[in-house]
C-alpha cells in the first residue's frame with residue numbers, strides 16, 4: 001500500500017482529457033506531468049519531477065517520524081495527510097500518527113513472527129498453531145466482549161427513566177441523573193435490558209418492565225423464531241426455540257392408536273394403516289399438526305355420528321384446519 005511504503009510515485013492519476021498527474025491525491029496544476037497524447041506514459045513516470053515526488057515521501061519525514069520505533073512499518077503515511085504538528089513541534093506530521101503508532105505496535109510481534117516463519121519457508125498461518133506462540137489479544141472478560149457486540153446510542157435521562165426503541169428503561173440509580181446526557185448500550189437481540197454509561201463510565205443496568213418479565217418458548221414451530229427476528233421486541237423475549245424432528249411414518253400407527261383410545265373407538269389395525277397413510281401425507285409427520293388434525297377428526301366423527309376413522313374422515317378433518325389445512329405431502 002503506497003501510504004505505508006517508504007517512497008511512492010507509481011500511482012499516477014489520468015484525467016479524461018489525457019492529462020497525467022503525480023497522484024490522484026495531487027490533481028493540481030503543480031503536479032501535472034504531461035498529456036499521454038503528447039508523451040508516453042512510461043516517459044512521464046520516469047520524469048525527474050515524478051521521481052522527486054516519490055522520494056519526497058521519505059525525505060520530508062519529520063524528525064519525530066525518523067525517531068519512531070515503528071517507522072519501518074508506517075513510513076509516515078501519505079504526505080497529503082501530514083497536516084499535524086509533531087510532538088517535537090515540527091509541521092508535517094500525519095494527523096493519524098497516534099493511531100498508526102498504536103496499530104503498528106499492536107501488530108509488531110506477530111508480524112515479526114510471520115517474517116521469521118517465511119524466512120524458514122514456512123506458512124505464516126503456523127503462527128496461530130504454534131505452541132506457546134502469539135495469540136490474538138482478547139477482551140479481559142466475556143462481559144467486555146459482550147460489550148463490544150452491543151450498539152451504542154446517546155440518550156437523556158427522563159423523570160420516568162430512559163426511552164429507547166419505544167420502551168422505557170428504569171433503574172434506581174438513574175434518579176440522581178435526571179436531565180443528564182448518557183450513552184446507552186444494548187444488545188439488539190435482547191431489548192429487555194440496557195447498560196447506561198455516564199461521561200464514559202459505566203453507570204448502571206436499566207430494565208424495561210414492559211418486557212423484562214416476559215419470555216417465550218417456541219416448541220415445534222420450525223423457522224418461526226427466524227420470522228420473529230424482524231420484530232426485536234418479540235424476538236428478544238424468545239427463551240429458546242425447540243424444533244422436533246417429524247415422526248417416522250412407521251411410528252404414526254402407534255400414535256394413532258393412542259388417539260383411537262382417546263376417542264373411545266375400537267382399534268382396527270387395517271383401518272389404522274389406511275388412516276395413517278393419509279395422516280402422514282397431510283402432516284408430513286409433524287406431531288403438532290397430527291394433534292390438531294386428530295382433534296378435528298373427533299369433531300367430524302361426532303358431527304357425522306360416525307364410529308370409524310377412515311381416510312375420508314381424516315381428509316374432511318384436514319379441510320377444517322385453520323393452519324396447516326393447506327398442507328399436503330407430495
Ligand code: SF4
Nearest residue numbers: 002003008011023078
Ligand atoms: S501521495 Fe499519498 S496516495 Fe499518492 S502515491 Fe504517495 S502515498 Fe500514495
Ligand code: SF4
Nearest residue numbers: 065068071074076097
Ligand atoms: S507512526 Fe507516526 S511517528 Fe511513527 S512513522 Fe508513522 S506517522 Fe511517523
